[in-house]
Amino acid sequence: MKKQSVFERIAAAPYVAWSAMFIIGPLLFVVFFAFTDANGSFTLDNILSLPSYSHTFGISLGFSLIATTICLLIGYPLAYCMSRMSERARNVLTILMMLPMWISLLIRTYSLMALLDNGGLVNGFLTGIGLPKVTFIGTEGAVILGMIYDFLPYMVLPIYTSMTKLDRRYLEAASDLGCNSVQTLFKVVLPLTMPGVISGVTMVFVPSISTFYISQKLGGGVFDLLGDTIERQFQLADTYYIGAAISLVMMILILISLAIMNKFSDGGEDIIV
Amino acid sequence: MNKEVLIRLNGISKAYDGETVLDHIDLEIHDKEFMTLLGPSGCGKTTTLRMIGGFETPDEGDVFFDGKRFNDVPPYQRQVNTVFQRYALFPHLNVFDNIAFGLRIQKRPDAEIKTKVKDMLALVNLKGFERRKVSTLSGGQQQRVAIARALINQPKVLLLDEPLAALDLKLRKDMQNELKNIQHQTGITFIYVTHDQEEALSMSDTVVVMAHGQIQQIGTPTDIYNEPINAFVADFIGESNIVDGIMLDDYRVKLAGHIFDCVDKGFGKNEPVDVVIRPEDVDVVATEKGMLRGLVTAVTFKGVHYEIIVDVKGFKWMIQTTDFVAEGETIGLSIDPDAFHIMKKSEFSGMFGDYSSFSDELEKLSDVTEEIEEE
Structure with a gap:
């Protein structure tokens, strides 16, 4: 690799300092606390107590996998269609996709809550046309819906970006070699947009598995996801050793799943995480 | 085939x-x-x-x-x-x-x-x-x-x-x-x-x-x-001098003030035509023996031959010759009857075939832009 110039080093300095303070430092703290007890001495108890949280790990993983899969199933075709539209239509749709990202995640979740509440808009509509009320809040569906609602743009945009970067000549070459449009999609478009898919999956899966407010607001406190558990451990100062241990294991889980996904992209091109 | x-x-x-x-x-x-x-x-x-x-x-x-x-x-x-x-x-x-x-x-x-x-x-x-x-x-x-x-x-x-x-x-x-x-x-x-x-x-x-x-x-x-059909083709395929001429009669064409024998026929009497003469078909001869006379304005060594630009009454010809001639020299030019190719006037007449602005460098430059445009 080429040697960094003085300018490059100076330019990078603010970020290096930033990440040392706010990324590397906290990470070390997490690792430190995960292996210490209240007296500050080394222990494996925190880690060893984790199997009692296996249910939490299970439903967190389940919910975020379902949400990610649905986001992918909605997002990929959407991105594909967007990339083939006229430039005007594309730009409008991109803005529409971005618009919710400018609003705080928390506010979006609250507004979804206002819609789904027992006295909310949806139930108001249902009773209005003479149908019985449906309880949404506190169901698995509501939590997963919340994840999809909050994170869908993060799936669409990276895939859309890789779609627009896709050279039309590859599509022509596929057609030339005998592919109809479905075959072109699976043999050429999908593999070549894999980096976008990986980015999208990552950007939906990671916040989904670590969220706590979505499950608190839309799950009505029924579901104890990883994020909720970690939050509780840290709020009750006594047990943040456990919280650190859960965080650590969760991070490792995420890293493992990222590594598996990267295998799919065949060591492929630049991945925008 | x-x-x-x-x-x-x-x-x-x-x-x-x-x-x-x-x-x-x-x-x-x-x-x-x-x-x-x-x-x-x-x-x-x-x-x-x-x-x-x-x-x-x-x-x-x-x-x-x-x-x-x-x-x-x-x-x-x-x-x-x-x-x-x-x-x-x-x-x-x-x-x-x-x-x-x-x-x-x-x-x-x-x-x-x-x-x-x-x-x-x-x-x-x-x-x-x-x-x-x-x-x-x-x-x-x-x-x-x-x-x-x-x-x-x-x-x-x-x-x-x-x-x-x-x-x-x-x-x-x-x-x-x-x-x-x-x-x-x-x-x-x-x-x-x-x-x-x-x-x-x-x-x-x-x-x-x-x-x-x-x-x-x-x-x-x-x-x-x-047998290029018009000035565009003649110019695009290889090097050519494309000169305004008048077909006086079958087998007789007048250009640059001289009447030449040629092998083409079937044009109208005194019909204005484009005449193609390839650079390799023009012979350099002594001034007094030349059908045309011209001043050498540029000489480029090309390995097998010299490429010279000759000013004949204001029109610049490109000629390829194996004999060395010096810049500034006045030379005679001789052209065989079968070296002429006569074409009807077309929309491309007058657009090609004059070497007054010719330079190797320019040509290479335009080749490059062409490839970029092609993208």
Whole structure:
């Protein structure tokens, strides 16, 4: 690799300092606390107590996998269609996709809550046309819906970006070699947009598995996801050793799943995480 | 050559945003022919090729393949394969999988695919490259993979869109020979697009010269060179002096104030014409023996010959001679009757064939811009 110039080093300095303070430092703290007890001495108890949280790990993983899969199933075709539209239509749709990202995640979740509440808009509509009320809040569906609602743009945009970067000549070459449009999609478009898919999956899966407010607001406190558990451990100062241990294991889980996904992209091109 | 017509273009027109790209093109392509579409950028040659490939549909006119109308048949249902400009090899597949792509789509058995890919790699001189990633290949190697990927489907017609444009000169020459060999071995009809006249002349059975969305001339390389139909073709194919002349009578043409004998006939009495004289057909003689007299204004050594620019009554001629003449010298010029080629006046008259602004540097410069525009 080429040697960094003085300018490059100076330019990078603010970020290096930033990440040392706010990324590397906290990470070390997490690792430190995960292996210490209240007296500050080394222990494996925190880690060893984790199997009692296996249910939490299970439903967190389940919910975020379902949400990610649905986001992918909605997002990929959407991105594909967007990339083939006229430039005007594309730009409008991109803005529409971005618009919710400018609003705080928390506010979006609250507004979804206002819609789904027992006295909310949806139930108001249902009773209005003479149908019985449906309880949404506190169901698995509501939590997963919340994840999809909050994170869908993060799936669409990276895939859309890789779609627009896709050279039309590859599509022509596929057609030339005998592919109809479905075959072109699976043999050429999908593999070549894999980096976008990986980015999208990552950007939906990671916040989904670590969220706590979505499950608190839309799950009505029924579901104890990883994020909720970690939050509780840290709020009750006594047990943040456990919280650190859960965080650590969760991070490792995420890293493992990222590594598996990267295998799919065949060591492929630049991945925008 | 087999004279059976394989593809027929009938009155094809195409416009983009109101700008005419093809203007009523008629063209017949015969089976097993090596045909080249030749012209400057923007002449419509690539669009013509893409019509045959199925990537463009004509606004007007019909494309016939084996006698059947073909306009709305999508590319994947055509027995035509394309070698794209800059190849368009699939970056997610290795060499083997790129070449096998077409056969896999046809769901051929694995054993067959394996043998055929092997044969193809041998044909394009890339034995042992099966597992290589395409991004690790050189331009020439990618070129060969692109050819193999197209040929393995045994198309009736292979379309090649400026396939050698990205290669350096030496490699280009080698690939020209190789392409011609491949065409002979496989007996597949080749339709080849290029803006390089030398490439067109050395490879083709038939050359189609295009300009402004129209076909200017169709013929064998020799015909096109020796009997250009108008000033554009004469200028585009090789070097030519194109001089205003008057056809006094059959076999007698007057130009630059001198009356010459020539071998052309069939023009009107005293009809104004364009006269083409190739630089190699003008002899340098002693001043008093010359039919014309001129002042040498530039001399360039070209290895085999000198290229000199001679000012004859204000019109600059290019002449190739093996005898050294010095700049500033006045020389005589002599031209044999069969060196003249007489053309009717056309829309291109007066636009080409004068070397007053000629320089090698300029020519190279314009070549480069042309390639960039072609993108």
